Amino acid sequence: MDQAAQTMIDNLAKNTGKSLDQWVAIVQKEDLKKHGEIVKFLKTEHEFTHGFANLVAHKTLKSDAGSASDTDELITKQYKGKEHFLPIYEKLSAEIKALGSDVEFAPKNSYVSIKRKKQFAMLIPATKTRYEIGINLKGHPAEGILEIDTKTNGMCSHKIYLTDVNDINEEVSSWLKKAYETAG
Known part of the structure; x- marks a missing residue:
């Protein structure tokens, strides 16, 4: 588990008085099955911030990289029915990894x-016809x-929208590099 996730888990217990496992049990008792339902429940019924609600939802559903037994399985699941977008993912992944040794992929x-x-x-095979790259450049x-x-x-x-691997050009690469540089 990465340090940021562990810090969040530790802070969850400090801020709420309950451990992650206790919160997962509370959510399971409610029989909520969808990420958004869990987040809404925790925010409205227990006054969670979005970050803590998102953490508990992912851990409950085992939908984050830290909970999955095989992160490759998460990638396979994302591209089921959208296999034609795998070359986009592979090319973007290679370019992003080349930005620096401190890059972490969290499926x-x-x-x-x-x-x-x-x-x-974020790399998102959004629909069967649209691939999205989410970029964090607040204020730009x-x-x-x-x-x-x-x-x-x-x-x-x-966001940057793509439909084909050939859409990955110098402009796409430069926006990813700028976002990488501002995240350091």
């Missing part, structure tokens, strides 16, 4: 979070292919 159920000291990008205006993100509740400030 989730539906996307891959990419972190340095903090998350700077929309420019070129970089659009303001209005859908991910602050997980990313911007």
Whole structure:
């Protein structure tokens, strides 16, 4: 488990008086099966911040990289029915890994979070026809292919939309590099 996740788990217990395992049991007792339902329940019924609610939801559903027995399985699941987007993922992954040895890939159920000291990008096979790169460049205006993100509740400030591996060009690479540099 990475240090940031462990710190969150430790702070959860300090801030709420209950351990992660106790919160997972509370959620399981409610029989909530969807990530959004769990987050909403914890925020409304227990006044959780989004970060703590998200942590408990992922751990309850075993949908984060730290809970999965095989992170490759999460990637396979993401691309089921969208296998034509795997070349995009593979090319972007290689380019991002080349940015520095401190890059961490954290697969989730539906996307891959990419972190340095903090998350700077997300790789998302969104639909069968649209691939999204989430970029964190808070305060930066929309420019070129970089659009303001209005859908991910602050997980990313911007999005780049792709449909084919050939859409990965110098502009895409430069936005990823800029996001990497600002996350350090």
